[in-house]
Amino acid sequence: MCRELTLQRDLLRHNDAGAAGLRQRFAAAGVRVVNLLSSPGSGKTALLEAACRRLATQDKPPRLAVIVGDLATDNDAQRLRAAGLPAVAITTGQACHLECAMVEAGLHRLEHQGIALAQLDLLLIENVGNLVCPAAYDLGESLRLVLVSTTEGEDKPLKYAPIFHSADLVVISKIDLADAVGFDRAATHAAISRVAPHARVLEVSARSGSGLDALMPILGLAIPATR
Amino acid sequence: MCRELTLQRDLLRHNDAGAAGLRQRFAAAGVRVVNLLSSPGSGKTALLEAACRRLATQDKPPRLAVIVGDLATDNDAQRLRAAGLPAVAITTGQACHLECAMVEAGLHRLEHQGIALAQLDLLLIENVGNLVCPAAYDLGESLRLVLVSTTEGEDKPLKYAPIFHSADLVVISKIDLADAVGFDRAATHAAISRVAPHARVLEVSARSGSGLDALMPILGLAIPATR
Numbered sequence: 001m002c003r004e005l006t007l008q009r010d011l012l013r014h015n016d017a018g019a020a021g022l023r024q025r026f027a028a029a030g031v032r033v034v035n036l037l038s039s040p041g042s043g044k045t046a047l048l049e050a051a052c053r054r055l056a057t058q059d060k061p062p063r064l065a066v067i068v069g070d071l072a073t074d075n076d077a078q079r080l081r082a083a084g085l086p087a088v089a090i091t092t093g094q095a096c097h098l099e100c101a102m103v104e105a106g107l108h109r110l111e112h113q114g115i116a117l118a119q120l121d122l123l124l125i126e127n128v129g130n131l132v133c134p135a136a137y138d139l140g141e142s143l144r145l146v147l148v149s150t151t152e153g154e155d156k157p158l159k160y161a162p163i164f165h166s167a168d169l170v171v172i173s174k175i176d177l178a179d180a181v182g183f184d185r186a187a188t189h190a191a192i193s194r195v196a197p198h199a200r201v202l203e204v205s206a207r208s209g210s211g212l213d214a215l216m217p218i219l220g221l222a223i224p225a226t227r
Numbered sequence: 228m229c230r231e232l233t234l235q236r237d238l239l240r241h242n243d244a245g246a247a248g249l250r251q252r253f254a255a256a257g258v259r260v261v262n263l264l265s266s267p268g269s270g271k272t273a274l275l276e277a278a279c280r281r282l283a284t285q286d287k288p289p290r291l292a293v294i295v296g297d298l299a300t301d302n303d304a305q306r307l308r309a310a311g312l313p314a315v316a317i318t319t320g321q322a323c324h325l326e327c328a329m330v331e332a333g334l335h336r337l338e339h340q341g342i343a344l345a346q347l348d349l350l351l352i353e354n355v356g357n358l359v360c361p362a363a364y365d366l367g368e369s370l371r372l373v374l375v376s377t378t379e380g381e382d383k384p385l386k387y388a389p390i391f392h393s394a395d396l397v398v399i400s401k402i403d404l405a406d407a408v409g410f411d412r413a414a415t416h417a418a419i420s421r422v423a424p425h426a427r428v429l430e431v432s433a434r435s436g437s438g439l440d441a442l443m444p445i446l447g448l449a450i451p452a453t454r
Binding site: 039071161177181 | 383
């Protein structure tokens with residue numbers, strides 16, 4: 001067990017060094033970076049698709065790109081590209097989280113597609129769907145966004161405390177399903193503020209678009225005018 | 228990276244040895260053991276609560292006990308005890324999965340509560356909510372049950388292939404929400420049969436009880452007569 005803990009510490013230290021390098025690189029390029037984390041199926045991809053649709057109504061939409069991590073398939077990257085977002089898939093195989101070396105590989109592949117970091121306003125990193133392991137891996141992001149959907153039950157922040165504790169912003173997704181699933185709003189907000197009292201909290205529906213306009217400025221984006 | 232892989236292999240080998248020991252112990256005690264795995268919030272605890280309610284209608288209900296793994300809180304164990312199921316919580320801290328040593332600790336705590344393995348018909352192990360890491364850890368179970376809820380999206384089996392591939396039984400949970408979430412039944416079943424062609428598949432609603440009577444015999448339990 002000791003050997004495992006020591007190795008884990010070494011790996012995290014190695015990743016932290018990588019994160020410091022990435023953070024410098026992002027700052028030099030003047031790009032904001034958001035790390036999206038959640039359970040599988042909480043709606044990370046759907047949120048990005050909805051945000052992209054909303055931004056497309058702007059005269060001069062911001063320039064975004066996405067690095068998407070998944071064990072297998074590039075389904076999410078395909079969905080995002082179909083929504084008009086440049087996206088590269090990092091297939092992690094057995095790995096349960098993204099780490100800095102994978103983000104660097106993703107940046108390299110974006111560059112190969114002619115997308116330089118300095119041209120972007122916002123880089124989105126959609127992590128592997130997992131409420132445990134990705135918490136410990138800093139990816140050099142400026143903002144950590146943790147999603148929890150109304151369908152998952154109100155005690156998830158208490159049960160998966162480290163990842164919520166690490167969040168700058170908690171998005172309660174699928175708010176359109178609140179009635180259908182008997183969502184306990186008060187208990188969910190109480191659980192979030194207990195483990196992440198510093199975090200902003202937003203209720204969002206990717207389906208109806210509700211909450212998206214409140215999300216935009218937090219991501220550093222202007223709210224598109226409604227046409 | 229090599230050192231990490233070697234250590235991972237050592238840990239899995241150590242766990243496999245533990246699983247062989249547990250499997251012998253379970254066989255000697257004549258107890259069936261089910262390992263329940265899913266994302267956070269797919270309804271593992273709700274399924275066990277519903278099964279327990281259904282079984283309570285029997286004249287001579289089977290003897291069950293549950294070992295529940297969570298990073299933090301004993302919420303699920305409390306819910307299960309309230310439903311009439313003897314349950315002990317294993318709090319894993321940072322650990323993203325249960326392993327054999329934790330199951331042994333859980334058995335020890337059940338024994339301290341006067342619940343001997345040989346008295347049980349069925350031992351349920353509710354794993355940490357995680358579709359990645361628990362896949363590799365054999366717990367000596369006789370049946371591996373992986374849940375995926377209708378709210379999570381139809382491509383989860385393809386994206387988290389190893390855990391579905393390891394399943395004996397896949398339960399599609401929250402089937403009562405199928406219409407509300409626009410559940411794509413055909414795509415979900417196709418995804419499951421692609422990565423787990425050997426697995427049985429059941430659609431279940433813990434809320435309405437639908438599918439529970441089909442589940443009982445697979446768990447080795449008699450279907451309770453409807454009173």
